[in-house]
Amino acid sequence: xxxRKGLSIFLLLSVAMxxxxxxxxxxxxxxxxxxxxxxxxxxLAFMIVVCVWMLDGLKxxxxxxxxxxxxxxxxxxxxxxxxxxxxxITPMQSGGGPFQMYLMYHNGISVGKSVAITIIxxxxxxxxxxxxxxxxxxxDGDLPRLGWGARGFIFYVVAFILVIWLALxxxxxxxxxxxxxxxxxxxxxxxxxxxxxxWVGKLLKFVSxxxxxxxxxxxxxxTTGKRYFLLGILVTFVQILCQLSVMPCxxxxxxxxxxxxxxxxxxxxxxxxxxxxxxPGGSGAxxxxxxxxxxxxxxxxxxxxxxxxxxxxxxxxxxxLGTIVAxxxxxxxxxxxxxxxxxxxxxxPNDDPGSDAS
Numbered sequence: 609x610x611x612r613k614g615l616s617i618f619l620l621l622s623v624a625m626x627x628x629x630x631x632x633x634x635x636x637x638x639x640x641x642x643x644x645x646x647x648x649x650x651x652l653a654f655m656i657v658v659c660v661w662m663l664d665g666l667k668x669x670x671x672x673x674x675x676x677x678x679x680x681x682x683x684x685x686x687x688x689x690x691x692x693x694x695x696x697i698t699p700m701q702s703g704g705g706p707f708q709m710y711l712m713y714h715n716g717i718s719v720g721k722s723v724a725i726t727i728i729x730x731x732x733x734x735x736x737x738x739x740x741x742x743x744x745x746x747x748d749g750d751l752p753r754l755g756w757g758a759r760g761f762i763f764y765v766v767a768f769i770l771v772i773w774l775a776l777x778x779x780x781x782x783x784x785x786x787x788x789x790x791x792x793x794x795x796x797x798x799x800x801x802x803x804x805x806x807w808v809g810k811l812l813k814f815v816s817x818x819x820x821x822x823x824x825x826x827x828x829x830x831t832t833g834k835r836y837f838l839l840g841i842l843v844t845f846v847q848i849l850c851q852l853s854v855m856p857c858x859x860x861x862x863x864x865x866x867x868x869x870x871x872x873x874x875x876x877x878x879x880x881x882x883x884x885x886x887x888p889g890g891s892g893a894x895x896x897x898x899x900x901x902x903x904x905x906x907x908x909x910x911x912x913x914x915x916x917x918x919x920x921x922x923x924x925x926x927x928x929l930g931t932i933v934a935x936x937x938x939x940x941x942x943x944x945x946x947x948x949x950x951x952x953x954x955x956x957p958n959d960d961p962g963s964d965a966s
Contacts, residue, residue, distance in 0.1 A: 611944035614697035614888045621892035622924075626916045629899045633912025641862055641910055649861035653854050657921055660854075663847035664688040667732075668708075670840035671725050674833030675825055677717045686933045687711055692923070693930030696889035701882065705730070706946050711937060720821030727822070728829060731776060732844045734883070738769035740848065740876045780830070783823040790815045852876065854922055858914055859905055866905045874901050889927070895919050 668684040679687075690711060691704035698704075705726040712722040779786050794811055797803035803811070829837040852872045859866040878901050882890035899915030906914065934943050 611697060611940070614703075618696050618888040618891045621887055622889075622895060622919075625892045625895040626919070629895055629912045629915055633899065633908050633910075635909045638909045638913060642913065644863065646861045646863070649857055653857040653861065654921060656850050656854050656857060657925065660847055660851045660922075661685070661688055661926065663843055663850065664691075667840050667843045667847060668725075668729065670836045670843060671729055671829075672712070672717065672721075674829045674836035674840060675717075675721045675725050676828050676833060677712075677721050677725075679712070679715055679717070683711070683715055686937065689926060689930040690933045690937070691930065692926035693934045696891075696923075696927045696930070698888055699886045700884060701889060707934065707938070707943070710946055720818075721825050723818070724822055724825035724829075728826065731772060732841060733848065734880070735769055735772060736841075736845050736848050737876050737880055740852070741873055741880075779819075780823065780826055783819055786819055787816055790819065851922070855902070855918055858918060858921075859902070862906070862910065862914075864906050864910075871905065874904060889923075894923070 662685075665681060665685040665688045668687045669679060669681055672679050672684070687708045690707045694703035694705070694707040695701035708726050709719070709722040712725065713719060717725075791812065794803065794808060794815065798805060798808055849872075852875045855875055856866045856868050856871045859871075878897050881897070882894055885893045887893065895916060898919050899912050902911035902914045902918070905911075934940075938946070
């Protein structure tokens, strides 16, 4: 998917769903309710979003230090915002990593380190986000009243988190198992005709080299960079907790009650689900889903406006800042090449994650 196409789909689906949500929910009483909203609490919600950005930037800074590299805090903030941009224009929010790796590579961080940093950053977010689900269940006795569908998805998320933990441990302790698995996948691709025979040898060497580099750099997190890594875990937890606090803060601004643990749980489930939505940045599903989550705590004539407002506050602002960073630091043409090279991974064994950055 090209940069222009991804951005167009994101804007089209976002605008269309925002319009559909607002048209189906707003009535006269909606404006009367929002007219009485607490300006201070809405401002507080915005400041929480700013804190989320700052904590995300601090997390990137800590993880680069844990990997034995060093960047300025201003660069870590640019890495945070450009991740919003990359995630918004690619399916399943997968495009943030390549943009982050490009910026890190051009600021003296090797490809192996940048890959390890972006992978660990994503895994930390998913693990802690998923861990908040059983935590919320334990501290709120009303949560078992959720329907079977929601409870089934909770069990799926917990199982998924356990699988990620297992895969992470195996990749560190037994990289040979990962290599054997990769070889089987490559040979299967060859067998079914998705990989040309002349590419197999080069691809096997490339994959083996990248697994070794990844393993070496991830081990650095657990040894020489352990202090920074543990601080990074703590900061990630606080960042996600702040992120999940924006929604209840917006509800409180309208003078309406909300169960904080329930709101955290449903948001965690919702945000986790967005990782698997095939549209760029989860667009469409994100706007409609946000309104549905709000509707579990407030009337529908209020939930629509809150859902759109929440999406604007927590995502669109970061995407806008990320677009500025992408245009200023990378340029539209090169950004399109980065997206294209990400799509082409696996199509050619000669693709090097740093080749577009050289």
